[in-house]
Amino acid sequence: MPVSERQLAAFADTHAWRVPFDTGPRHLAGPGDGRHVTHGLAAAGWTRTSDPLSPEIVLTSPDHRHSLQFDPQSATAARWRLRAEPTDTDPGWYAEFGELVPAEVLSAVTDALVAPSTVDPRDPLVAADAASWLIDARGAASSPDATCRVERRPERNATVSWHVEAHEPGHGSRGLRLWHAWFDAQTPTRLVEAFVTALANPAPLQRGMFDRTAHGAMQKPSPLSPQHVVDAHTERLRALRARIRAARRRPQPETVKVPAPPPSPSASLRR
Template sequence: MPLSGQQLEEFARRHAWRIPFDTSPCHLAGPGDARHVTHGLAAAGWKRTSDPLSPEIVMSSPDQRYRLDFVPESGMFAWWRLWAGSTDTEPGWTATFGELVPAEVLAGFTDALVVPAPTKHGGPLDVVDAAGWLLDERDTASSPDAACRLERRSDSLLSWQVEVHAPDRGRHSPRLWHASFDDRTPGHLVNAFLTALVDPTPLQRGMGDRTAHYSAVQTPSPLRPEQIVEAHTDRLNSIRATVRAARRQNSRPSTSRAAPTAARPAARR
């Protein structure tokens, strides 16, 4: 398995001594533990292809179509980048995420990437509207505290962009973090990111962890550290089982019968 027992033990040790604090709202909770993202991909069979001793992380999917780059301290506006190569039937696309994006929210996007896509889904505005965001007539929406804004961009190759600013100053303040999806990013992946973003469940952060803004509310969590580790392990097991089931389903030979020979000429056009 790409994800080793030692790696899980290191995650557990990291969180065992931390006093967890419920931190909300989600968009101000800060980056958290990047392993929420990388462990989920590893559970789906992705492998690290970068230097293990480098702080930079590059991971590739088993079919080599997808690549995730995590470049901390890069000085760039995006610390996370995810590329999808084009195929004979699907176009390539790119999504980028800023330094302070919560790892759990980004994991909502990457988890949705490695499991089968839903057969039906609405649009991004439907997701945030259901969560009580304020919509306007220009394909934009704002969180109730006005700190987080979703906008459909028509002036560039971007399709949807999320920007987070300080709640007390809104868009007049420096941007805290962003998420950008180009116009070919599958809609269900954008929806998965937004679903995680608007989830009112507090995120767990340790005492002294960096938040995106000082106004983030933190209270002692009723969860014990071992419960946080158990939830992480259960999520990885669920991803692994779902991916395996999908691969078995895709590898099954077709059971449909071939069309009668006499009918074949009529089927060619």
Template sequence: MPVSERQLAEFADKHAWQVPLDTSPRHLAGPGDARHVTHGLAAAGWTRISDLFNTHMTLASPDHRHLLEFTPETGSLARWWHLSTRLSGRDEPYWNASFGALTPAEVIGGMTDALTTPPPTAQPDPWHPLEAAGWLRDEHGAARSADGMCHIEQHRHSKSRDMPDWSVYVREPSVNGYLGPLLWHARFRYNTPAHLVDAFLTALTDTAPLQRGKFDRTAHPSAVQTASLLSPAQVVTAHTHRIKPITAQTRTTPHPHQPGTSRTPAPPTGAAPPNPAPASPQPPHLRPAH
């Protein structure tokens, strides 16, 4: 179901009183508003399948092939977001991606938006957005941001060398050659489609600042914050304008049939209809994510 007017109004109420600050670089901007992720998925037809009164939120895609879990009650260094395929015996191999508490929601939203649209005919090279952003590569092939605090690593896996693991580490600055404490970590296990990794890294390396309220948490005090040219109303409008095209596309896209069912072809003209099969149980009505 699409995002309701009430849900958009609640988002507006949250941001209407905040004076937005342009915050960069993105890997230090902090978590932001989780609804940058959940509203996009709800607009694409994802539904909540967890207890409405539980802070642990689980969303399922319309075809029930993918799950997103949000567990904000865990520790700040633990994964707060977990995106995965369901083990349903389909042709798509199992994969999962996880993101720490301080991962910007807008960056995760770049990946989830890519998941709700048809994949490209040819998978991209996720190194390209890093190279385009001027991130440096070290002798081991890993990339790092200009401030040295964000590191991107690729790990080839014996089971799937064409679809390797990817890891993103954001740490405090190194001291005397020792790695600084971990701020947040993202992990894409092998078999994660390259276009989803590419979408995440493209959003992460975008030089456009993210908007944060004055008292919003950033990942590190060295994040640069300046008064934004956007008003609070414009921040809300930008969010709404992102959601509406997703909703419109979802309404015009044929809804996939539920897993475990099949379509029965129509009988030829004049033929007697086949004996009706027992109806497959339909999943219960699910409320959209807040």
């Protein structure tokens, strides 16, 4: 279902009175507005399948294979859960995200899911390295302030899962954990790459003066106006819909049917 004018107006009303502040680094910028995620999925045709009166939100893809759950009352540290059910040709997979993961970073994952790029995915650590994060010999990347870490963890069958943690400044990886993200070994690499690319991007995120941020986040008045923030959101949804339409028009590879082999002589003798 497309995002309605009423929903866009509600987003605009929320941000109209918030003077935006450039906020960084991204891993300390706080959750922001979750509608960056939910509006993007709605623009891609996902629908709410949870109880409309429940604080829990479950959005499901048109083919019912993918779902995103937001549970503000979760008993665990995972507030967002993204799932794919297995098919005859593709495995299922699972990813989860903590409460303080910036919505703009999570929306990079959901955008990459609904509108895949035609470019082959890269190792997610390439994006971190390009943003001047420190890559160590164990296959992990640390932010310049040492408060966020992206780690590749070996799993069975020569596969790897990805774990991301952000901690309060001042104690490195031993500080209080602010949030985490985890991608299981079957999660498509392009989704992990999208997350790390958005997370390591040095460009600030826009937050209001009283928005929730982590201790240590740096803020300064933004050259953007509230209307700029609203217009950027609307334009992103328009561009996302255009990418999805283009992907649907893209020719799909033809399936070549291989003829069944002729029966063996021994099989003929057994008839």
